[in-house]
Each structure stands twice: as C-alpha cells, then as structure tokens.
Amino acid sequence: MTVAAIASLVGGIVIGFVGQRSRMCFVGGIRDWILVRDTFLLKGLVAFGLVAWIAFPLSSLVGGAPVGEFGRPDMTALFLTAAGGLGVGYVSVLANGCPFRQHVLAAQGAGSSFVYLAGFFSGAIVFHTIASPAILTILP
C-alpha cells in the first residue's frame, strides 16, 4: 500500500510537470474546439482515451494486474453517474478548467485556483457528511 503512495507521488510529479508545460485540460479540448476550432487540447483528450484503451490489455500481457470485471450497472447508479458527470463538465467550464488544470494553475501562483482548491477539498468533507447521506435518504 505504501508502494501505491510513493508511486502516486512520483506519477503526480511527472504529470504535473507535463501538465504545466502543455496546459493540458480535460474539458478545455471540447470547449476550445467549439469556440475557436482549436484542436491542441482535444488531441490530448482523444490520445489519453485511445492510449489507455490500448495500454490496459497490453499491461496485463507483460505481467501487470489485469482490469477486473465491472458488471452491468443498475439504473440508479447510471442516473447518479450521469448527473455527476454533467455537473463536472458544466461547472468545470465555468471555473475555466478541469480539476487537474486547476491544480497546475494553483502551482503556477494563480490565486483564483487556490481558492478553487480550498473549495474542492472542503467539498470532499461536505460530500461525505452532508450530500451523500442526503442522496441516500432520497433514493428509493
């Protein structure tokens, strides 16, 4: 388990560096293409999906742990995931970048992104103490 922590720290440093040098953003690609037909970030989004799609089976061929079964989702999970995804996309565009981009901007010294991260991390506590129990009581 500590292997995971160290690996995620090193992996984080790598993707943080790359993210700062490329201004990579996972909602910016679609936004820029709609607004100005710019494909710089959209290529990154598509490349991420395709490379991960190929790398998952390849990694298990060379001894990596294979990806487990996901099973068939029920309607409730489908609805909640879709609602969450819609929220992530909509608010991220209003906030001017996906969570990853906001971390990179904060590390560049952007005050707005620092405030965003403060809300982001307190949002984790809010979700597990207020939002999640509330949703569970509403659900049938």
Add this chain to the structure above:
Amino acid sequence: MTESESEPGAVKQRRTTRVTGLQAGVILALVAVAAGAFFEVRPPEAYGICMACHGRDLINWSANRLAESRLTVAPASLVFPLLTVVGVLIGAWIAAVASGEFRWRRPRKPLKNFVYGMLVMNAALLAAGCSIRLLLRTSAGDMLGAAGFTAMAIGVVLATFWLRRRALQ
C-alpha cells in the same frame, strides 16, 4: 527563438521543454495505466489518476487520523493515502519555476471560485471520478464510466454555448 533575437536587450530566454497536448495525453494515459497495473493503485479498478478521488482520500484519511472521524476512503488509500494531488502541485511548481512562468496573481472572484471548486468535487464524487478518471474508466471498459464521460462532454458543450451566448449579448 525569434523573440530573443528581436529584443537584444531582453533577458536571455531560458531553455524550456515544450510539450504538446497530444504528447501530454499519451504520457498521462501511460502513467494512469501503469499506476494501476504495476504499482498497486487499486482497487477500485481504473484508479490510476483521479484528482477528485485521490484528493478526497488524502483529506478524509487525514481527517480520520486527526479527528477520529470515519469518512470514506478508497481501499487503495486505507493504509496510507495516495499522494497524486501533492505530486501534481510539486511537479507543476517545478515546471513553472524552471520556465519562469511562476507568478502570484490575486484571486478576482474568490467566493465564486470557492463555490465552483466545491460543486465540482461533489459532482465528481457522485460520478466516482473527475474528468480524467471518467475517461480512464471508459477506456477500461466500464459502462458507468462511459455514461459519466458522455454526460460530462454534454455538460461541457452546454456550458460552452452558455458562455458564448453570454459573451455575445
């Protein structure tokens, strides 16, 4: 290159590595898959990179330690939390300082940004993934992830049209 030539008195330009969006996407995907396949960043499946879930793990694990609360933490972060968030901040800071792009800027609308951050975290935890992990789950073959990613793309399109409409008025 041309900038430093056109301004002879300017500060000598630093050598900086340039990364295109395409290259960044490839590197992020390889890191995400390798973390899950070789470095025990699992379960849950396809958990290699997620800014929301890993941040949640770090915050909740710390809160559980400090305040003896019992907030949810993913199995991969039970013993010691994943440090992706810390790593990204360090890596981006190194890159920004090395390229001379680090600059403090005061927040313009602090309350608005705070609320945006809180909303995105709640939506991401509801969907079990930030924009990166939703795409990662889709690539791993998760139907739920695909639904979440499709909804995210729709949300991005709606918000972009809303922004353009507001800008044109």
